[in-house]
Amino acid sequence: MRALVLALLPSLALAASPNSARRASSLLIPMDQASEATSVQMEGHMNEALANFSGFSVRKAEDLFGLPGDPTAQSALERARKGYSESAAAFDKKEYDDAESKVRATLKELQGAPAAMRGCSPLCESLALYAALLHLRGDVEEAKLVLIDLIAVSPTFELNPKRFSRDFIALRVQVATGRTSQLRGSATVKSRPAGARVYVDGDLVGHTPVTVPTLTVGKHLLRVERPGFRQYGQLMEVTPDDVEVSTELVPTAAYKAYDAQLDRVASEVSRAIPQANGASAMGKSLGLDRAMVGTVKTASSGEGSELILGYYDLRNGKKLAGRRMVLQGDEFGQLKSEMERIVNQLINVSEGGTEKVVRSSDPLDNRGGTEDWGAEDRGGRTRAQEKKKKPGDDPLEGVSGTEDW
The missing domain is CATH 3.40.50.10070 (TolB, N-terminal domain)
Structure with a gap:
């Protein structure tokens, strides 16, 4: 194509x-x-x-x-938002078993939602809540792994001290300064057709094929978009080894006709x-x-x-x-x-x-390098200026001095 x-x-x-x-x-x-x-x-x-x-x-x-979205991803995102709201309400009521069940379902929905996401919400909130629940029941090492993903997606995400305990907030600081969080990896993103815009954690990093170096280990939000094709996304797992993601973009019916x-x-x-x-x-x-x-x-x-x-x-x-x-x-x-x-x-x-x-x-063959400095008519402005000139005007007005070099 x-x-x-x-x-x-x-x-x-x-x-x-x-x-x-x-x-x-x-x-x-x-x-x-x-x-x-x-x-x-x-x-x-x-x-x-x-x-x-x-x-x-x-x-x-x-x-x-157009930049058509992925209806399946949008539906998953809407269910995830509802799921997080319900799990957070259960957590605040100290109904921890119910909160954990709901936040697990929410994180599962979010696996299919990145194509529709423009920020880390509700992923960051869900990861923080799940890590807090693991910490409460004594699974500290598991909680640390979830916090690594949270820090990878959003290093500046702040934990609400009114919801989370001091011990859990201190654990987050410990993980952020630990050896694992200092590890980096790279990700190469390819698409067919090439030239699609690539966003990692909401930031534009280039066009496919592109290699993004020094990413923090853990999960990252990946979104790929090209006009006339359905947007693609995934939760990309970055490790100290190189990661490669390839996708075949799906064209719209109008683009196929074109x-x-x-x-x-x-x-x-x-x-x-x-x-x-x-x-x-x-x-x-x-x-x-x-x-x-x-x-x-x-x-x-x-x-x-x-x-x-x-x-x-x-x-x-x-x-x-x-x-x-x-x-x-x-x-x-x-x-x-x-x-x-x-x-x-x-x-x-x-x-x-x-x-x-x-x-x-050779674009530089027989060129001194100054030919276009003053002579090039950018945006038709030179012609417009010439039309406005009247007899008696300053002959040096608008002249750069390099035209005849």
């Missing part, structure tokens, strides 16, 4: 009514599995570049495809034809007016990515501008500036400007 990544582009070439903004987006279609995650990274950089433009309606991947159009669109982009009827049909199905459509794949040299982009008016399929280039990766953080320059160049070309000829795959 082909995956795609969305970044948003403005519609600038055609006039629009003062109160309307054109709906636009950019579609990067990975042509091999290795490019799935790279295309997501490009999307992020392009979105940042597009913040410089006005007059368009941003349509992110979430807007087009995915079926990508082969035709990718073919049009690769052949660089001036009229792309497939892209036009795709734009209509998504409710878009303009789009920058591209394919990305591993370069033939095995290093870097080959990117082909076309900027289209999706109402009629007309190609407004295009580029083909090889990007050398992001080892030194250069991908962000490369994507910003590409976005600006294509939009400028569609507006009647000129495009610089790149004769080499």
Whole structure:
């Protein structure tokens, strides 16, 4: 299955009514599995570049495809919340056997709830309650194991002194400063398709495939999400040994229908034809007016990515501008500036400007490194400033001094 990544582009070439903004987006279609995650990274950089433009309606991947939750996980979370409330009430009444029975059932429900969880509640509260019950009946070592999981999920979780005894709170401090709680492990998270966002204990840690180092041993909340696919989650057990989690994300029916159009669109982009009827049909199905459509794949040299982009008016399929280039990766953080320059160049070309000829795959070949400092038109601001200039204005206003280097 082909995956795609969305970044948003403005519609600038055609006039629009003062109160309307054109709906636009950019579609990067990975042509091999290795490019799935790279295309997501490009999307992020392009979105940042597009913040410089006005007059368009941003349509992110979430807007087009949504982030559907897991109904089963949501139901499990609702039952767990109810179960914790009942177990806490029994604990406060000192009905410890009933409280333990209920909190055990709650923890079992929570095993299937991580896809719907955005924080550690009610997991943290349930773990604390269960550990306290084990401590009360004298199972101190078992209580310590549960506290290790609690500390792993939320190191700063505070125990309520009105509910829990001083001895139990002291045990929690002892566990937190003990040798076991100082142990660390790593977790590698993969998904199909790649490029999904990964959250551990509520924090974004990267996109699949990603390795998260130095995690505290114990249980952690894992959530994986990608627009157009059902969210996935699990309670991940981290040990001193490396842990790997792999998941096949489930696409929605709407995404499947959309995915079926990508082969035709990718073919049009690769052949660089001036009229792309497939892209036009795709734009209509998504409710878009303009789009920058591209394919990305591993370069033939095995290093870097080959990117082909076309900027289209999706109402009629007309190609407004295009580029083909090889990007050398992001080892030194250069991908962000490369994507910003590409976005600006294509939009400028569609507006009647000129495009610089790149004769080499090396983006630095025949370049002094200062060409774009003052000359690059970010967000169309240079054109807007030029229109506002009047005879007699300061000729050096808005000039950086590097334009002619």
